Amino acid sequence: xxxxxxxxxxxxxxxxxxxxxxxxxxxxxxxxxxxxxxxxxxxxxxxxxxxxxxxxxxxxxxxxxxxxxxxxxxxxxxxxxxxxxxxxxxxxxxxxxxxxxxxxxxxxxxxxxxxxxxxxxxxxxxxxxxxxxxxxxxxxxxxxxxxxxxxxxxxxxxxxxxxxxxxxxxxxxxxxxxxxxxxxxxxxxxxxxxxxxxxxxxxxxxxxxxxxxxxxxxxxxxxxxxxxxxxxxxxxxxxxxxxxxxxxx
Amino acid sequence: xxxxxxxxxxxxxxxxxxxxxxxxxxxxxxxxxxxxxxxxxxxxxxxxxxxxxxxxxxxxxxxxxxxxxxxxxxxxxxxxxxxxxxxxxxxxxxxxxxxxxxxxxxxxxxxxxxxxxxxxxxxxxxxxxxxxxxxxxxxxxxxxxxxxxxxxxxxxxxxxxxxxxxxxxxxxxxxxxxxxxxxxxxxxxxxxxxxxxxxxxxxxxxxxxxxxxxxxx
Numbered sequence: 001x002x003x004x005x006x007x008x009x010x011x012x013x014x015x016x017x018x019x020x021x022x023x024x025x026x027x028x029x030x031x032x033x034x035x036x037x038x039x040x041x042x043x044x045x046x047x048x049x050x051x052x053x054x055x056x057x058x059x060x061x062x063x064x065x066x067x068x069x070x071x072x073x074x075x076x077x078x079x080x081x082x083x084x085x086x087x088x089x090x091x092x093x094x095x096x097x098x099x100x101x102x103x104x105x106x107x108x109x110x111x112x113x114x115x116x117x118x119x120x121x122x123x124x125x126x127x128x129x130x131x132x133x134x135x136x137x138x139x140x141x142x143x144x145x146x147x148x149x150x151x152x153x154x155x156x157x158x159x160x161x162x163x164x165x166x167x168x169x170x171x172x173x174x175x176x177x178x179x180x181x182x183x184x185x186x187x188x189x190x191x192x193x194x195x196x197x198x199x200x201x202x203x204x205x206x207x208x209x210x211x212x213x214x215x216x217x218x219x220x221x222x223x224x225x226x227x228x229x230x231x232x233x234x235x236x237x238x239x240x241x242x243x244x245x246x247x248x249x
Numbered sequence: 250x251x252x253x254x255x256x257x258x259x260x261x262x263x264x265x266x267x268x269x270x271x272x273x274x275x276x277x278x279x280x281x282x283x284x285x286x287x288x289x290x291x292x293x294x295x296x297x298x299x300x301x302x303x304x305x306x307x308x309x310x311x312x313x314x315x316x317x318x319x320x321x322x323x324x325x326x327x328x329x330x331x332x333x334x335x336x337x338x339x340x341x342x343x344x345x346x347x348x349x350x351x352x353x354x355x356x357x358x359x360x361x362x363x364x365x366x367x368x369x370x371x372x373x374x375x376x377x378x379x380x381x382x383x384x385x386x387x388x389x390x391x392x393x394x395x396x397x398x399x400x401x402x403x404x405x406x407x408x409x410x411x412x413x414x415x416x417x418x419x420x421x422x423x424x425x426x427x428x429x430x431x432x433x434x435x436x437x438x439x440x441x442x443x444x445x446x447x448x449x450x451x452x453x454x455x456x457x458x459x460x461x462x463x464x465x466x
Binding site for chain 1: 364366367369370372373374375376380384385388389392464465466
């Protein structure tokens with residue numbers, strides 16, 4: 001089943017065309033990695049699908065529900081239903097600093113989904129435990145390391161039980177020694193067949209975890225395919241150059 | 250001044266202080282909520298909303314509070330021949346409208362200091378605009394604006410003395426009249442002590458709230 005179909009997307013900021021006729025599709029249980037140089041439009045792509053930016057043209061369908069048709073957005077009720085089906089993990093975590101870890105996770109299930117405190121806390125504690133941060137439940141974000149904060153923010157997204165989870169460079173704000181613990185929990189989600197779209201600069205991770213890789217540059221998809229092909233035998237010159245630069249470090 | 254004279258003056262000064270406190274609290278009641286509204290207006294994308302708000306802030310912050318007191322008290326009479334308002338209420342209204350401008354700028358500073366990511370996280374989690382503001386944004390704004398708010402509250406305590414110019418019998422008015430009739434500086438010293446005590450309490454109150462909110466960074 002196709003979980004996300006985003007076709008012919010266009011987006012400009014002023015005179016700068018950031019997305020030019022870009023299309024991606026994600027199937028249930030699939031992990032899609034989006035790679036590409038800075039400024040290639042990867043984050044904008046994610047932000048458009050997550051309703052943080054508005055598309056200029058294109059069509060987006062999420063879990064069978066139309067979000068944008070020919071550049072026109074569906075009614076607010078539909079957009080809200082779609083909002084609750086997708087989750088987004090930010091590069092900078094964006095945890096709520098005035099809430100404890102547990103409150104960060106239970107806030108939306110209680111206030112948005114109307115769950116009882118008991119139910120929300122039970123779910124939250126289960127997920128925190130799974131991500132190895134249960135002992136931090138009563139702590140505040142500033143008391144956590146970057147890796148712990150990012151794992152909490154993944155738990156916060158999972159607590160709403162999304163159909164698709166998006167990651168916007170989830171390890172880019174972390175010290176190198178902390179990226180491993182975050183990649184590990186994303187990998188465990190992949191093993192559980194969570195549908196995910198991951199924008200990342202971690203090439204080894206993308207190669208290892210993704211079912212499919214999209215290489216973006218200049219607002220277009222340059223190359224797309226299974227990791228073995230995109231990383232092992234890239235067809236396009238731009239892909240080759242990009243990967244070369246990355247493997248050189 | 251004799252001890253007896255001071256003792257007989259104190260009840261009047263306490264009464265004056267109560268009037269000052271009335272001005273203080275009712276001013277806050279008007280200006281704090283209105284300040285939030287104007288801060289929102291000042292940050293609006295729409296020029297038609299933002300521009301009048303900016304003009305309001307300029308006028309209220311750019312002209313003397315004493316002038317504004319005269320204007321609001323005498324203005325309706327001079328302009329329309331209307332019956333003058335009650336002096337106390339004219340003072341409260343003027344202070345309210347004036348402090349709204351200062352609070353609006355403090356709120357704006359606080360609101361603009363909250364990272365965009367906080368709004369985006371709330372949006373992504375499906376929170377409504379009201380939930381985002383009341384649960385996520387405002388509590389963080391409150392913590393950040395406490396120091397400037399504390400100063401502004403203390404300034405207001407002292408500014409209530411200006412109500413004297415439209416003959417509101419507040420603390421300073423009582424003291425000044427007593428100083429004249431007793432030909433003594435003692436009433437001024439007494440009034441100073443009253444203001445100091447009030448502002449000590451205001452400052453201490455803010456310190457307590459700051460401490461309460463220091464559990465996070």
